[in-house]
Amino acid sequence: MDNLLEVKDLEVSFYTHAGEVQAVRGVNFAIKQGEVVAIVGESGCGKSVTAKSIMKLLPSSNSSYKKGSILFKGQEIIQANEREMKKIRGNEIGMIFQDPMTSLNPTSKISDQIAEGLRKHRNMSRKEALNYGIKLLEMVGIPHAAERIHHYPHEFSGGMRQRVMIAIAIACEPELLIADEPTTALDVTIQAQILKLLKQLKDDLNTAIVLITHDLGVVAELCDKVIVMYAGKVVETGNIAEIFRNPRHPYTMGLMRSIPRLDMQRDENLYSIVGTPPDLLNPPKGCAFYSRCKYAMKICKDFSPEMESLEQSQKAACWLYHPLAKSAVKTS
Amino acid sequence: MSKGNIVLTKEMFVPAEDNFLEAETISAPSVSYWRETWRRLKENKLALFGLIIIILLVLMAIVGPYINGYSYFEQDFSKKNQPPNSEHWFGTDTAGRDLFTRAWYGARISLFIGLMAALIDFVVGVIYGGISAIKGGRTDNIMMRIAEVLFSIPYLLMVILMMIILERGIWPIIVAMTITGWIPMARLVRGQVLQLKELEYVQAANAMGAGTFWTLAKHMVPNMMGPILVNITLTVPTAIFAEATLSFLGLGIPAPEASWGTMASDSLGSILIGNFYQLAIPALLISITMFAFNVFGDGLRDALDPKLKK
Amino acid sequence: MLRFAGKRLLWALVTLWAIITITFIIMHSIPGDPFAREGKMPPAVYENLTKHYHLDEPLYVQYFLYIKSLLVFDFGPSLKSSTLTVNDYIEKGFPVSLHLGIQALLLAVVLGLIFGVIAALNRNKWPDYLSMVLAIIGISVPSFILATFLINYFAVEWGLLPAATWSSWSHTILPTISLAMLPMAYIARLMRSSMLEVLNQDFMLTAKSKGLNKGFIIMKYGVRNAILPVVSVLGILAANLVTGSFVVESIFGIPGVGELFVDGIFNRDYPVILGSTIFYSMVLIFLIFIVDIAYFWIDPRIKVAGEEQ
Ligand SMILES: Nc1ncnc2c1ncn2[C@@H]1O[C@H](COP(=O)(O)OP(=O)(O)OP(=O)(O)O)[C@@H](O)[C@H]1O
Ligand code: SF4
Ligand SMILES: [Mg+2]
Numbered sequence: 001m002d003n004l005l006e007v008k009d010l011e012v013s014f015y016t017h018a019g020e021v022q023a024v025r026g027v028n029f030a031i032k033q034g035e036v037v038a039i040v041g042e043s044g045c046g047k048s049v050t051a052k053s054i055m056k057l058l059p060s061s062n063s064s065y066k067k068g069s070i071l072f073k074g075q076e077i078i079q080a081n082e083r084e085m086k087k088i089r090g091n092e093i094g095m096i097f098q099d100p101m102t103s104l105n106p107t108s109k110i111s112d113q114i115a116e117g118l119r120k121h122r123n124m125s126r127k128e129a130l131n132y133g134i135k136l137l138e139m140v141g142i143p144h145a146a147e148r149i150h151h152y153p154h155e156f157s158g159g160m161r162q163r164v165m166i167a168i169a170i171a172c173e174p175e176l177l178i179a180d181e182p183t184t185a186l187d188v189t190i191q192a193q194i195l196k197l198l199k200q201l202k203d204d205l206n207t208a209i210v211l212i213t214h215d216l217g218v219v220a221e222l223c224d225k226v227i228v229m230y231a232g233k234v235v236e237t238g239n240i241a242e243i244f245r246n247p248r249h250p251y252t253m254g255l256m257r258s259i260p261r262l263d264m265q266r267d268e269n270l271y272s273i274v275g276t277p278p279d280l281l282n283p284p285k286g287c288a289f290y291s292r293c294k295y296a297m298k299i300c301k302d303f304s305p306e307m308e309s310l311e312q313s314q315k316a317a318c319w320l321y322h323p324l325a326k327s328a329v330k331t332s
Numbered sequence: 333m334s335k336g337n338i339v340l341t342k343e344m345f346v347p348a349e350d351n352f353l354e355a356e357t358i359s360a361p362s363v364s365y366w367r368e369t370w371r372r373l374k375e376n377k378l379a380l381f382g383l384i385i386i387i388l389l390v391l392m393a394i395v396g397p398y399i400n401g402y403s404y405f406e407q408d409f410s411k412k413n414q415p416p417n418s419e420h421w422f423g424t425d426t427a428g429r430d431l432f433t434r435a436w437y438g439a440r441i442s443l444f445i446g447l448m449a450a451l452i453d454f455v456v457g458v459i460y461g462g463i464s465a466i467k468g469g470r471t472d473n474i475m476m477r478i479a480e481v482l483f484s485i486p487y488l489l490m491v492i493l494m495m496i497i498l499e500r501g502i503w504p505i506i507v508a509m510t511i512t513g514w515i516p517m518a519r520l521v522r523g524q525v526l527q528l529k530e531l532e533y534v535q536a537a538n539a540m541g542a543g544t545f546w547t548l549a550k551h552m553v554p555n556m557m558g559p560i561l562v563n564i565t566l567t568v569p570t571a572i573f574a575e576a577t578l579s580f581l582g583l584g585i586p587a588p589e590a591s592w593g594t595m596a597s598d599s600l601g602s603i604l605i606g607n608f609y610q611l612a613i614p615a616l617l618i619s620i621t622m623f624a625f626n627v628f629g630d631g632l633r634d635a636l637d638p639k640l641k642k
Numbered sequence: 643m644l645r646f647a648g649k650r651l652l653w654a655l656v657t658l659w660a661i662i663t664i665t666f667i668i669m670h671s672i673p674g675d676p677f678a679r680e681g682k683m684p685p686a687v688y689e690n691l692t693k694h695y696h697l698d699e700p701l702y703v704q705y706f707l708y709i710k711s712l713l714v715f716d717f718g719p720s721l722k723s724s725t726l727t728v729n730d731y732i733e734k735g736f737p738v739s740l741h742l743g744i745q746a747l748l749l750a751v752v753l754g755l756i757f758g759v760i761a762a763l764n765r766n767k768w769p770d771y772l773s774m775v776l777a778i779i780g781i782s783v784p785s786f787i788l789a790t791f792l793i794n795y796f797a798v799e800w801g802l803l804p805a806a807t808w809s810s811w812s813h814t815i816l817p818t819i820s821l822a823m824l825p826m827a828y829i830a831r832l833m834r835s836s837m838l839e840v841l842n843q844d845f846m847l848t849a850k851s852k853g854l855n856k857g858f859i860i861m862k863y864g865v866r867n868a869i870l871p872v873v874s875v876l877g878i879l880a881a882n883l884v885t886g887s888f889v890v891e892s893i894f895g896i897p898g899v900g901e902l903f904v905d906g907i908f909n910r911d912y913p914v915i916l917g918s919t920i921f922y923s924m925v926l927i928f929l930i931f932i933v934d935i936a937y938f939w940i941d942p943r944i945k946v947a948g949e950e951q
Contacts, residue, residue: 017375055851061765082856089853102844107866107942117852152942168852290348299344325345481660486881486926489919492888493664496907496915497671569782576784580889581907600790600893608794615787622782 003030003071004176004208005054010068012046012053021280023049025232027068028307031225033175034206038219040255041229044277047212048098050229051178053077054210055093056085072176091121094169098181100161104153110137111149114168121172136167140197159190163197170201177201178210183218195221216259220244225313228252231277231288234307238314248316250293287319295320369558372635379631385624393443396436403433405588415609423609425595426602429588435613438590442621445506445575445591446568452510453567454560457517464518465525476522483515491574495583502585505578509571517563524556558636565629569622576618592618643938650934654927659709661923665916666708670701672912690719691913717917721909728917731902736921738808739891739898743883745818750825750879755872757826758833759865762841773830780827785886789820789893806895817894821886825879829872837868873937877930884922 012024024046031037039047052058054070056077070077072088080088089095097103105113114136115129124132130149137145140163153161162182169177179198183191199222202209211223219226219240226243228236228251236249247253254273275292278284287293287300297319305317319325373379397403407429416423422431464475494508572592578584579593580600587594592614599610692698695718696707711718717728761773796816797805804813840846841864849859884900891900899918906914 052847057847057850086853086855089851091853095848095851097844097848099844103848105845105849105863105867107870107940108862116854116858120852120854154943165848168848296348297345298348299340301348303344319345322340322345324340324342481657484657484927484930485661485664485923486885488885489881489922492907493668493915493919496912497668573784577786577885577889580784580786581904583907596784596787600786611787611790615783615791618784618787619779619782623778626778626781 002032004033004035004073005210006030006069006071007050007054008069008071010050010053010070011066012049012058013064013066015062015064019281022283023232023280024053025280025283027227027229027232027234029225029227029234029237031176031208031210034202034208035225036202036209036211036223037225037227038223039210039212039227039229040214040216040219042214042277044280045229046232046280047214047229048180051095051180051210051212054178055089055095056080057095087121090117090169090174091172092174093176093178094172094174096162096165096169096177096179096182099185100158100165101185103165104161106153109150109152110156110164113153113164114149114171117168117171133167133171136171137164140164140167140170140201141193142167158186159193162186162190162194166194166197166201170205170207173205174207176208176210178212180212181214182211184213184215191218198222216255228255231283232280233288233317235289235318236314236316237307238311242311242314246311246314248310248314248321249289249318250295250320251289252316254292287317297325369632369635373631376631376634378627379635382624382626382628382631385620386628389439389621389624390443392436393439396439397433399436400430400432402430405429415607422613423607425599425610426607431595431610431613434590434595435592435617438592438595438614439617439621441502441585441589441591442572442575442593442618443568445502445509446571446625448506449509449513449571450564450567452506453514453517454564456510456514458521458560460514461518461521461523462525465522465529472522476519479515479518482512485512487512487570488574488577491578492581492583495578500583500586502589505575505585508578509574513567513571517560517567520559520563521556524559528556559633562629562633562636565625565632569625569629572618572621572625592621646938647935650931654931658923658927662709662712662920663705665919666705669695669912669916687719687721691721694718694913712920717921718913720914720917721911728914731914732899732918732921735897735899735902738896739887739900742814742817742821742891742896742898743880743887745814746821746883747825747880749818749822750829750883751872751876753822754826754829755833755865755869757830758872759837759860759868761830761834762837762868763860765838770834774834777827777830777834780823780830783823784889785820785824786889786893788823789816789890792816792820793893808894808896808898817890817896820893821883821890824886825882828875828879828882832872832875833868836871837864840864840868843867870937870941873933873940877926877933880929880933881926884926 007027007029010024010027011022014021014023027046027050029037029039039050041047049058053065054072054077065078068078072093075084075088077085077088104110111130111133114133115124115126118124118129118132119126122129134145134149137149142148142160142163148156153164156164162185166182169179182198183194186194195218198209198211201207202222209222211218213219223240225239226237227234228243228249230251236243236247236252243252244256247256251273254271257271258273273292278288278291284290284301285304286302287296287305290296290300293300299319303319305319305322307315307317308321309315310321373383411424412426414424416431422435425431425434460475460479464472467475490512491508494511495504498504498508575584575591576593576596579591580597582597584594584597585591595614596611596618599607599614602608602610694711694716696704699707715729717732719727720731757773757776761770764770793805793816796803803815804810805816807813846859846863849863887898887900888904889900890896891898892904895901899921902914903918903922905911906918
């Protein structure tokens, strides 16, 4: 078994006063050593919930794994207890969050925040952890690291803080790094720098990365595989060339058209998909994209399409690729 | 052709025409601010309980003194120090006055003091805080500095000092309480106005030539009602607490009038001669009232600010 | 740092000046001649008063001399005695009040923090409800009523603890509890909501994603951040303790400044009332100053803001 991480039929729900929020309703994907997989989809489609499920970081009070399995190096995460998870978190899987302004502890020095994990998982002494922390900060490109390590988070800019977060996440050289929108909160130029850094880390350390984003530009730059999510489900997967050259799911097509291009006229409006995603409190029983889909057919309303293989590695969940539909598409 | 137990037919694969319409019907119902607040408040059983107690207290303060036919000042030394019985439901005090009537008469005075203090704090606070925020700049700075200095004098100490130069009575107590009591409200209002000033529709109203005061009244006050209501709710127990302490210091309402504070402090000695109920009744009433206003105020704040309740 | 401290010090002085001025105004707005009340005053006392307050000088001179005397901590004579001054009374009472106050503050802070944290960690479960019911009782029951109840049960009915005076440590237990209850309740509630807010922060997730131990996360990430608002209200809580101590000291017959103050009110001994008011204010302003400086050290974000200015 050569998959580092394998997520199968994952379903996760939250229980709120309004009812059950079915945040993740069936997600499948696998990632190998050193691979970079992107999860894309618009806000609220369940990307972060998927990411947090892998680390068992969901609030235990109101969430539950309803179905499926998450295998990390053959170990079932869903069954793992807290003690086993503590060995995995930070040690074998590292995580970077969206907002670097709020994801560091404001009342504790960077040195402590880097050292904590090292001392716990690598049994380093205070001194060793400090020295290693300085090396890490240098590695993620923080100037004057030996001095800066003694500063507090608020003394760093947003981009620098995200570098610190990355240094913390990779401190114990995890085999898998989950980056939940690591660039969304940053300026464009800094976004590019952070992406370059991630790419370099991947090459140097051979870390597998799950990169969550709603920016397809980011995807093209460093990913091998793409997973497109919509309303809690995976609607299309494939390698990057397939997805970019020939998106098959209508939602993915829409996403592709909404990427800004260099050859665009200045006054040309950026394409955006009309409508809003469905309410996950009562998800529709048919295709979730039905209410926004240009190609929608009668069947889509009541029956949910399954994932079908289309190319070597490309799969999509859409009735358009059902044998019976071919004629229908042609006539329309 | 079939898939699982569904039978698929060719007709199912013709284009759907009405699919975009669905989008509009799916969108979540928009519930208004107050309805939403009320819904959250109803979920908080403790706050609801507090609200019910407050309503009952107010009702009893209105009708309670007339129920059993005694008056709050009528003395009957032949019946003094009677424990609760069928004639005097809460017993009588050292002067033979009916404690049931006095308790609810006291409720009237205690609640009146609390509510008046809250109301005056509200009016002064809105004016002071509103002016400070609208004028802005230097005026704002100076006004807030003054408020800050006054506020650093402990509230109860200030009330006591004021009571030393004022006469004893209901209104002097209210005046003493409001002399610095308005400051938290003023700060709150100022903060809210500063926030709201940034909002588009207020700026739009200003651009359309509406006067500043008019803008304040029309747009801001309804918007600020939430936090202000919470503040008022929490001012009432503070005032009742302060009134009780004043009574203890001999600066409360003079006899034969009754407030819970005077009733409690007058009967402090009575428990030593076994008349425990004389203290227990006003003490319980004070505590229940404080409890009710506090839990209701807290619940209201949580309901208005769902951030914490996520 | 120095700059920040200097600013706070200046602020403290302004506040002190405001309080002195207010007491001066109050002294002169007391109806009638406050010092010649009912003509019962021994001539020696009246002479002391005239001398201290310079009653024969014009008002503005009186004002400046009043401030001057206070700046050298001279609180003036008392109506009670022709030989003992307010300073003498305060000197005797302050150690007692300080002892009681510190004991109560410690109790309130320690228990309040523990209750608050436990409540937040067990949100909407029974430990939360229990702590919050305790806190609401603490806020709802005026201290003189609480004190009377404690005396009635622990001292009179069950005879477990002494009820009054101040002669051994066991004498301090009931007054300390009566005094600590209100601030404890405040701290518990504040700590609970502050902790709940912190538990929702992103950095808590970061901490968890590092695989750290739960206890460590709660202390270093949770409590360490949640405690900041509690530190910032310590000044107000101290003020609460002071006003609470009037009542508690006089109920338990504790010979502190609070009892002095309450006796002053009952006897209309204005020099004592004003003197102890100003003394209290000085203590409080000093405390608030210390809390500000402490906060400056505890919250690293303020440090920079302070230094940049
Ligand atoms: N703690 C929670 N309690 C209840 N519902 C939640 C909780 N966390 C997430 N959800 C719901 O789960 C759904 C998926 O959320 P998720 O955070 O995974 O979205 P996302 O794809 O990461 O979006 P974004 O791009 O905005 O980060 C949302 O509808 C959200 O309301
Ligand atoms: S299944 Fe139907 S509605 Fe859904 S994306 Fe495909 S065509 Fe559109
Ligand atoms: Mg997200």
